[in-house]
Amino acid sequence: MSEEPDLEAVAALIEDETARRILTEISSQPMSASDLSERCDASKPTVYRRLDDLRQCDLLEETTKPDPSGGHHHTLYAMNLDRIVVEVGDGSLRLEIDRRETMADRFTRLVEGM
Template sequence: MSEECDEAELLALLDDEYARAILTATSTEPMSATDLAETCEMSPPTVYRRVERLKDCGLLAEDMQYAESGHHYAVYRATVDHVTVSFADGELTVDVARQEEEAVADRFTRLYEGLR
């Protein structure tokens, strides 16, 4: 879990239907804010607010996507695989299992292929 996001904030974020929709959509493929707004049926400002909160908690990552026109834009991908909430010995514990990071060489190949 990110140092900027405590357990209560993480649970509140996961209780938000828009944040959950973004995590669900980006768990299959990276998506732009425009794609998220359309797919999740929410306004762009709502997307951007939730994306920032999800990034702050380390649940979402931002990458650059390059278009044939030479322009680039941000795409977002879920970095969380699953979340476990435990109540034991009078304490609440939240464990976040992260997806494995993409290897640098694989990321470079993906970016290069996106330029073609």
């Protein structure tokens, strides 16, 4: 995502109980939508909508893992968020999102810095 999501979009997600529970559940380990549906006590369509909303605000990342036994794949959702800060001052609100840096991002930053 090239630019930060707006304050209203992030606030709406944080206000939503299912979105908050998804973020809480994936904060310790990646999970599938089915697992999240069970853990969050929400329907799969609701979980998928919230996952899409969270992905649009770049608050999570998804990875696809092949399932060698079944010939299918599983999509797992993981936290890429460290913190969200809302600063109030100078007559305005400012949103700051600190994301976890992936190994690929660190490598890119290293190469670009040479």
